[in-house]
Amino acid sequence: MAKRTERTATKGADEFDIIARYFAPLAKDTAALGLRDDAAVLMVSEGHELVATCDTIVEGVHFLKDDPADSIGHKALAVNLSDLTAKGSRGYVYLLSLALPPDVSPAWLEGFASGLRDIQDRTGISLIGGDTTASPGPLTITIAALGLVSHDHAVMRLGAKPGDRLYVSGTIGDACLGLRLLREPGLAPSWALTKNDVAFLVEAYRRPGPNNDLAVLVRNFAQAAIDVSDGLIGDIEKLCNVSHVGARIEAARVPFSAAARKALAREPGLLPVLITAGDDYGVVMAVSERSAADFESEAGAKGAAFTLIGEVVPAGEGIAVLDGEGQALKLKRKGFSHF
Amino acid sequence: MAKRTERTATKGADEFDIIARYFAPLAKDTAALGLRDDAAVLMVSEGHELVATCDTIVEGVHFLKDDPADSIGHKALAVNLSDLTAKGSRGYVYLLSLALPPDVSPAWLEGFASGLRDIQDRTGISLIGGDTTASPGPLTITIAALGLVSHDHAVMRLGAKPGDRLYVSGTIGDACLGLRLLREPGLAPSWALTKNDVAFLVEAYRRPGPNNDLAVLVRNFAQAAIDVSDGLIGDIEKLCNVSHVGARIEAARVPFSAAARKALAREPGLLPVLITAGDDYGVVMAVSERSAADFESEAGAKGAAFTLIGEVVPAGEGIAVLDGEGQALKLKRKGFSHF
Numbered sequence: 001m002a003k004r005t006e007r008t009a010t011k012g013a014d015e016f017d018i019i020a021r022y023f024a025p026l027a028k029d030t031a032a033l034g035l036r037d038d039a040a041v042l043m044v045s046e047g048h049e050l051v052a053t054c055d056t057i058v059e060g061v062h063f064l065k066d067d068p069a070d071s072i073g074h075k076a077l078a079v080n081l082s083d084l085t086a087k088g089s090r091g092y093v094y095l096l097s098l099a100l101p102p103d104v105s106p107a108w109l110e111g112f113a114s115g116l117r118d119i120q121d122r123t124g125i126s127l128i129g130g131d132t133t134a135s136p137g138p139l140t141i142t143i144a145a146l147g148l149v150s151h152d153h154a155v156m157r158l159g160a161k162p163g164d165r166l167y168v169s170g171t172i173g174d175a176c177l178g179l180r181l182l183r184e185p186g187l188a189p190s191w192a193l194t195k196n197d198v199a200f201l202v203e204a205y206r207r208p209g210p211n212n213d214l215a216v217l218v219r220n221f222a223q224a225a226i227d228v229s230d231g232l233i234g235d236i237e238k239l240c241n242v243s244h245v246g247a248r249i250e251a252a253r254v255p256f257s258a259a260a261r262k263a264l265a266r267e268p269g270l271l272p273v274l275i276t277a278g279d280d281y282g283v284v285m286a287v288s289e290r291s292a293a294d295f296e297s298e299a300g301a302k303g304a305a306f307t308l309i310g311e312v313v314p315a316g317e318g319i320a321v322l323d324g325e326g327q328a329l330k331l332k333r334k335g336f337s338h339f
Numbered sequence: 340m341a342k343r344t345e346r347t348a349t350k351g352a353d354e355f356d357i358i359a360r361y362f363a364p365l366a367k368d369t370a371a372l373g374l375r376d377d378a379a380v381l382m383v384s385e386g387h388e389l390v391a392t393c394d395t396i397v398e399g400v401h402f403l404k405d406d407p408a409d410s411i412g413h414k415a416l417a418v419n420l421s422d423l424t425a426k427g428s429r430g431y432v433y434l435l436s437l438a439l440p441p442d443v444s445p446a447w448l449e450g451f452a453s454g455l456r457d458i459q460d461r462t463g464i465s466l467i468g469g470d471t472t473a474s475p476g477p478l479t480i481t482i483a484a485l486g487l488v489s490h491d492h493a494v495m496r497l498g499a500k501p502g503d504r505l506y507v508s509g510t511i512g513d514a515c516l517g518l519r520l521l522r523e524p525g526l527a528p529s530w531a532l533t534k535n536d537v538a539f540l541v542e543a544y545r546r547p548g549p550n551n552d553l554a555v556l557v558r559n560f561a562q563a564a565i566d567v568s569d570g571l572i573g574d575i576e577k578l579c580n581v582s583h584v585g586a587r588i589e590a591a592r593v594p595f596s597a598a599a600r601k602a603l604a605r606e607p608g609l610l611p612v613l614i615t616a617g618d619d620y621g622v623v624m625a626v627s628e629r630s631a632a633d634f635e636s637e638a639g640a641k642g643a644a645f646t647l648i649g650e651v652v653p654a655g656e657g658i659a660v661l662d663g664e665g666q667a668l669k670l671k672r673k674g675f676s677h678f
Contacts, residue, residue, distance in 0.1 A: 015676060037581070038422040038566065039392035039486075041493040044383040052467060053378035054434035054483055058474045083377040095393035097481045128391060131481075135397045138475060142436045144393055144483030147378075154380040227377065242376070337354060 015132045022113045026120060026127040029093055040128035042093065044148065050092075051147040051154060053083040059138035063206070064182060069108045071206035072141070073115025079229065080145035081123060081210045082281040086227040088155040088219030089147030091125030091212050097144075098130070101137030115207075123212040149219065159224035160243035160286035164312040167295070169214055170282040170305055171257040172232050173274025178205030191266050197259035204257075208281035214304055221295040222285035231276040234335015236284055236310075237319045243286075246317040249310035251275065252324045272329060275321070278336040286312050354471045361448045362435065365455055365466040379467035381432065383487065389431075390486040390493060392422040398477035402545070403521060408447045410545035411480070412454025417549045418568065419484035420462060421620040424550050425566040427494040427558030428486030430464030436483075437469070440476030454546075462551040488558065496581035498563035499625035503651040505586060506634070508553055509621035509644060510596040511571050512613025517544030530605050536598035543596075547620035553643055560634040561624035570615040573674015575623055576658045582625075585656040588649035590614065591663045611668060614660070617675040625651050 029040075044050055057079065059065055063072050081091050096116070120126060125145065178201035181187055188198050218225050226239040233249065240247050254275055256264060264270050285306075287295045292308075299306045313320075321329045383389055396418065398404055402411050420430050435455070459465060464484065517540035520526055527537050557564050565578040572588065579586050593614055595603060603609050624645075626634045631647075638645045652659075660668045 037496050038568075039390050039426050039428075041426065041488070041495075042389040042391060044389060046385065050381040050383055050389065051378050052381060052432070052434060052483075052485070054436050054468060054481075055470045056436045056438055056472050056479075056481065058438050058472060060475060061473060087378050087380065089378075093391070095391060095483050097393050097395045097483075099395055099397050099479050129393060131394045133395050133397060134400060135479065136399060136477060140395075140438050140474065140479045142393075142395065142470075142481040142483075144391075144434050144436075144481075146391070149380070156380075157376050229377075 029126040051089040054144040069111025070115035073112040082227040084147035089149040094145040096130035099135035099140040157242035164286035174204035175279035176277035178202040191263035225285040228280040231278040231335030255307040390428040393483040408450025409454035412451040421566040423486035428488040433484040435469035438474035438479040499582035503625035513543035514618035515616035517541040530602040564624040567619040570617040570674030594646040
C-alpha cells in the first residue's frame with residue numbers, strides 16, 4: 001500500500017509533469033489532445049444525446065486517508081459511472097479535477113491512476129482532461145463524466161407509474177458494514193464474521209463495482225431509475241417524488257450478501273441502518289408489470305443480479321417499508337444526508 | 340458583504356433543499372431537469388462539437404476567505420469560460436460541484452449563486468447539474484463547463500507557425516497587483532495609487548471578465564490560442580511547446596492598465612512579476628501575418644481590446660522576452676506553478 005507521506009510527488013514538480021507522468025497514459029481518446037490542452041474537443045455521434053454528471057469525493061467524508069490509493073481512484077470514477085448507468089448510458093469520457101494536499105507521494109499518484117485505469121479497462125470510459133491544483137487538504141477529487149445514449153432513450157427519475165415493479169441490482173449495505181469494520185475492527189467477532197467476510201465488506205466500501213454493463217438493461221426496460229448512493233429507501237423516495245408516486249418495499253426481499261446476513265442475524269437492529277446507509281452504487285429501476293418477465297429473463301441471460309423488492313403505488317400511499325408480517329417499519333431516516 | 344459564519348446554511352438542511360433554494364433558479368436549460376436528477380441529458384446540435392473543460396478553485400489558494408461571496412461564484416465560472424474562449428467556443432452548460440465547510444451561511448450561498456447568475460446573464464451559459472457535499476474545509480469549488488463549436492472549428496494550442504503575430508486581450512498583471520494590495524494594503528501609497536486604482540485592481544483579482552464574447556474572434560482568426568491563467572509568458576510557452584515553435588515577446592508592448600502603469604513607474608522591478616503572475620484570464624492568440632490586418636479591424640469593430648505583443652519564431656529561438664533596447668529579460672520563472 002502506498003503511504004501518502006513517503007515522499008511528496010508535488011514539491012518542485014510542475015502540474016504538467018504530474019499530468020504527463022501519471023495521467024496522460026489514461027487519455028486514450030483522441031479528444032483528449034494528449035492532455036496537453038486546457039480543454040477537450042468531442043464529437044457526439046448523430047442520433048445520440050450526451051448524459052453529464054459530476055461527483056466529488058472528499059478524504060474523511062467519502063473515503064479514509066488510509067484507504068489504498070488505487071481504491072480511491074476506483075471509487076471516484078465508479079460513483080460517477082453509477083449515475084450514468086441509472087440513465088441507461090454507457091460511459092464515454094471524463095474530466096478529473098484533483099485538489100492535492102502537499103503530502104501526496106509519487107507512489108500514491110501511481111496507485112490512484114491505476115485505480116482509474118482499472119475502471120477504464122472494465123468500462124471503456126477514457127480520461128479527456130481536468131485540472132490539478134494544490135490545496136492545504138483534505139484531498140478532494142471531482143470527476144465530471146459524460147455518457148452517450150441513443151436519442152430519446154435516456155432514463156429519468158420521472159416516469160415510474162403505480163403497478164411498476166421495483167428492482168435493485170447487487171446487494172445492499174455491504175459498504176456500510178465495511179466502513180464500520182474499518183472504524184471498529186472489534187465488531188467482526190460480535191457479528192461472527194470470518195476474515196474473508198470482513199475483507200469482502202471492506203472491499204465493497206472501497207471498490208464499488210462500476211456496474212456500467214447494466215446500462216443496456218436500464219435503457220431497454222426501465223420506466224424510471226436512480227442509482228443507490230445515499231441509501232436504498234431514500235433514493236427510492238427521490239425517484240418517487242420526481243415521478244409523483246409512492247412505493248411499497250418489502251424488507252424481506254432486499255438482497256443482502258452472505259456476510260451481511262451474518263451480521264443481521266446477530267444484530268437484527270442493523271436492518272434499518274443497511275437499507276438507508278448508502279454507498280451501495282447499485283441501481284434501482286421501475287419496470288412495467290408487462291415487461292417484468294422479459295426483464296427478468298434478459299437480466300438472467302446477462303448474469304445481472306437484479307432482485308424484485310417492491311412495487312410502485314399511488315403517491316397518497318407514501319413510501320412504506322414492510323417487515324415480514326406486513327407491518328410498516330419505522331425508520332429514523334430514509335437516507336444519508338451530508339448536512 | 341455576506342459573512343461566512345453568520346448562520347450556517349447547511350446544518351440540518353438537506354442537500355436537495357440547498358439545491359432547490361439556491362441553484363435550481365440557475366438551471367434554465369431544459370437539459371438540467373430542474374436539477375432534480377443526478378445527471379443531465381443534452382442534445383448537441385448537428386454540425387457541432389463539444390468542448391469540455393474543468394477547473395477547481397480552492398479557498399486560500401485561488402480566492403481569499405473574505406472575498407465577497409458573489410465574486411467567488413463569478414470567478415469559479417469565469418475561469419472556466421476563459422478556457423472555452425481560448426478554444427473559440429461559446430459556453431453552453433456547466434456542472435457545479437461544491438465541497439462546503441460547515442460554516443457556510445445562507446447569505447453566503449445567496450451571494451455565491453448571484454455571482455454565477457451574473458456570468459450566466461452575460462454569457463448565456465446555464466447550470467445543468469452537479470454535486471453538493473460536506474467537507475471539513477477549505478471551501479473547494481469545481482466547475483466542468485461544456486461549450487459548442489462548429490465542427491472542425493475548435494482552436495487548439497497546436498497550430499502556431501513562425502511569422503504568426505501574437506495578440507493578447509485585455510490588460511496584464513492587474514489581478515496580481517490586486518491580490519498583493521489585499522494582502523498588504525500599505526503598498527497603495529508606495530505605488531502612488533488612488534482609492535479608485537486600488538478598487539480597480541482588487542476587482543480584477545476578484546471578478547475577472549468572462550470574455551466569452553471574444554470566442555468568435557478566436558474561432559475566425561486564431562491559428563492557435565491559450566487563455567492567460569498561469570502567467571502571460573508561461574502560457575505563451577505552453578502554446579509554443581505544443582505548436583513546436585518559439586516566441587519573441589516585446590515587453591514594452593504588453594498592455595497594462597493605468598493603475599498598473601503607476602505601480603510600474605514606482606517599482607520597475609514589478610515588470611517580470613506582472614508578465615508571469617497569472618490570474619489574468621485573457622486570451623493569447625497567434626494570427627497569421629496575412630490575416631492580421633483583417634483581425635485588427637474586426638476586433639476594433641467589435642470593441643475588443645487586443646494588443647500585438649510579439650511574433651512566433653522557429654522553435655530553436657526559444658521564448659525570448661525583449662526589453663525596450665532589444666535585450667532579453669532574465670525571468671526567474673515564466674509562470675505560476677501550484678507545486
